[in-house]
Amino acid sequence: xxxxxxPLAAILEKHERxxxxxHVRPDGDALGSEVGMAGLLRAKGKDVRVxxxxxxxxxxxxxxxxxxxxxxxxxxxxxxDLADREVLVILDLSAWSQLGDMVDFVRSFPGPRVVIxxxxxxxxxxxxxLKDVTAEATGTLVARAxxxxxxxxxxxxxxxxxxxxxxxxxxxxxxNTRPSTLREVADLVESxxxxxxxxxxxxxxxxxxxxxxxxxxxxxxxxALEGRVSYATITREDLSRNGAIPQDTEDLVDYTVxxxxxxxxxxxIEQARGGVKVSLRSRNGLDVARVAAVFGGGxxxxxxxxxxPEPLESAVAAVLAAVRQALETSV
Ligand code: 5GP
Ligand code: MN
Numbered sequence: 147x148x149x150x151x152x153p154l155a156a157i158l159e160k161h162e163r164x165x166x167x168x169h170v171r172p173d174g175d176a177l178g179s180e181v182g183m184a185g186l187l188r189a190k191g192k193d194v195r196v197x198x199x200x201x202x203x204x205x206x207x208x209x210x211x212x213x214x215x216x217x218x219x220x221x222x223x224x225x226x227d228l229a230d231r232e233v234l235v236i237l238d239l240s241a242w243s244q245l246g247d248m249v250d251f252v253r254s255f256p257g258p259r260v261v262i263x264x265x266x267x268x269x270x271x272x273x274x275x276l277k278d279v280t281a282e283a284t285g286t287l288v289a290r291a292x293x294x295x296x297x298x299x300x301x302x303x304x305x306x307x308x309x310x311x312x313x314x315x316x317x318x319x320x321x322n323t324r325p326s327t328l329r330e331v332a333d334l335v336e337s338x339x340x341x342x343x344x345x346x347x348x349x350x351x352x353x354x355x356x357x358x359x360x361x362x363x364x365x366x367x368x369x370a371l372e373g374r375v376s377y378a379t380i381t382r383e384d385l386s387r388n389g390a391i392p393q394d395t396e397d398l399v400d401y402t403v404x405x406x407x408x409x410x411x412x413x414x415i416e417q418a419r420g421g422v423k424v425s426l427r428s429r430n431g432l433d434v435a436r437v438a439a440v441f442g443g444g445x446x447x448x449x450x451x452x453x454x455p456e457p458l459e460s461a462v463a464a465v466l467a468a469v470r471q472a473l474e475t476s477v
Contacts, residue, residue: 149287151294153274157233157258158190158295165231166196167219169239170246171423173396174313174348175283177206177216179237179262181306182288182299184215187235189297195231197223199246203393208347209306225251234259238284240268240277241444243453262287266435267444282322285310286330301338308339309348316400317345320448355389362388363398363413369405371470376405377412379458392418399425410434410469414462417453422461426450426469432476440468 164187168176180196187194197217202210210216217223234255239245240263245252252259252271259273264281281287285307292299299307308331315323318331335341363378370377380395395415403411411427424441426434428448435450441464443452454461 147278147280149276149278149290151276151291154260154276154291155295157260157274158187158192161192161232161258163193163230163232164195164235165228165233166194166235166237167198167245167248167252168237169244170200171393171396172198172200172202172206174206175285175310176238177202177209178306178308178310178313179284179288181209181215182285182292182303182310183235183237183262185300185303185306186288186292186295186297189292189300190295195223195228197228197248199248201393203396204353204391205348205351205393205396206309208344209309219248219251231255232257236261236263236271236273237288238263238265240265240271240275242269242271243442262291264446265444266446267439282320282324282327283311283314285314286327289330289334299334299337301340304334304337304339305344308334308341309344312341312344313348322448353390353394355391356394358388359384359390359394360398360401364401367402367405369408370466371473373407374473375410375412375466375469376402376408377414377462377466378402379414379416379462381416381458382418399427403427403429409473412465412469414458414465416458421453421455422458423453424451424461424465426452426465432472434472437465437468437472441465 166180166183184194184196196215197219199219201218202216261273262276264279264284266279289307367378399413409430413425415423417423428434433447435445435447438444438450438452441452441454445451
C-alpha cells in the first residue's frame with residue numbers, strides 16, 4: 147500500500163515553521179524517525195523544532211550528539227514557546243493517549259497536523275494520515291517520504307532511520323522483517339548509517355542499574371494459563387532499589403515471550419504518576435493490540451501496550467483475564 151506523499155508536498159509548499167513530535171516513552175522508531183524527518187524538513191529549507199512529551203532515554207542520546215535536537219515539553223520548552231509553529235508533524239502514533247502531556251497542546255494546535263505512522267489502532271486526531279500499517283517501522287515511511295520528495299539522505303538521517311527500523315524489527319528478527327526491510331537497510335548503510343556503532347550505542351552501554359533490574363525481573367518471571375503466558379512485574383521500589391530509571395525497562399518484555407512454549411508475554415510496570423503500564427507481546431498470531439484495546443491501549447498485532455489506572459495486583463489479574471479470554475476465543 148504505497149502512500150501518496152502529495153499532501154505532504156503540498157504542505158511543504160505553503161509553510162515554513164514545523165514542529166515534530168512523537169509518542170510518550172519514545173523508542174528507537176519514534177526518535178530515529180524524528181531525526182530523519184527533521185533532516186528532510188531542513189533539507190527543504192524549513193525551520194524545525196522537535197519537541198517530545200517525554201525526555202530522551204539515555205540509550206538514544208547518540209541520535210542527538212550535540213543535545214540540540216530533542217526538546218522536552220514542559221521541561222526546556224513550554225507551549226508558549228511554540229506559538230509560531232505552523233505545522234505539526236506527529237510520528238509513530240495514532241492515538242490521543244500516546245501524546246502524554248502534549249495532548250491538550252495538540253488538540254488546540256491551530257495549523258495543519260500530519261501523522262506519519264504504521265500502527266493499527268487509530269483515533270481521529272484531526273490530521274492528514276500518511277499511514278501504512280504494513281510498514282515495519284515509521285522510519286521506513288520517513289525514508290520513503292525523503293525519496294518521494296527527492297531529499298538526499300544524509301549520514302545522520304541514515305543513522306536515525308536505521309535505528310528506527312532496527313528497533314521495530316527487533317534487529318531484523320521479528321516476522322515484520324522482509325526482503326524490502328533489508329534492501330532499505332542496505333540503502334541506509336550506503337547513505338552512511340553505521341550499523342555496528344548504532345548497535346554498540348544502544349546495547350553495549352547498559353547501566354549497572356538496568357542490568358540489576360533485569361536480573362531481578364528475570365528471577366521473578368512467572369507463568370500462567372497453563373504455561374501459555376509468561377509475565378513479570380516492575381515496581382517503583384524495584385527501580386529505586388536497583389538504581390534504575392523508568393527508561394531502563396525498554397525491551398525487557400522481550401524476555402517474557404522468550405520462554406519456551408509461551409504464546410503471550412506481559413511486563414507490568416508501575417508508573418510514577420500512578421497506574422500500571424502493561425506491555426504485551428505475542429507469538430503464534432494472537433492479536434494483542436485487541437487485548438490492549440480492552441484497556442484503552444493499542445499498538446500492533448504482535449506488540450501492544452496499555453496503561454491501567456489501578457494498583458499492580460489488580461492490573462495483573464485484569465490483563466491475565468483478558469488474555470485468557472482472547473486465547474480461548476481465538477483458534
Ligand atoms: P511498548 O509495550 O513497547 O510500550 O509498546 C508496544 C507497541 O504498542 C508500540 O508500538 C507502542 O507504540 C504501542 N503502545 C504502547 N502503549 C500504548 C497505548 O497505551 N496506546 C496505544 N494506542 N498504543 C500503545
Ligand atoms: Mn513504530
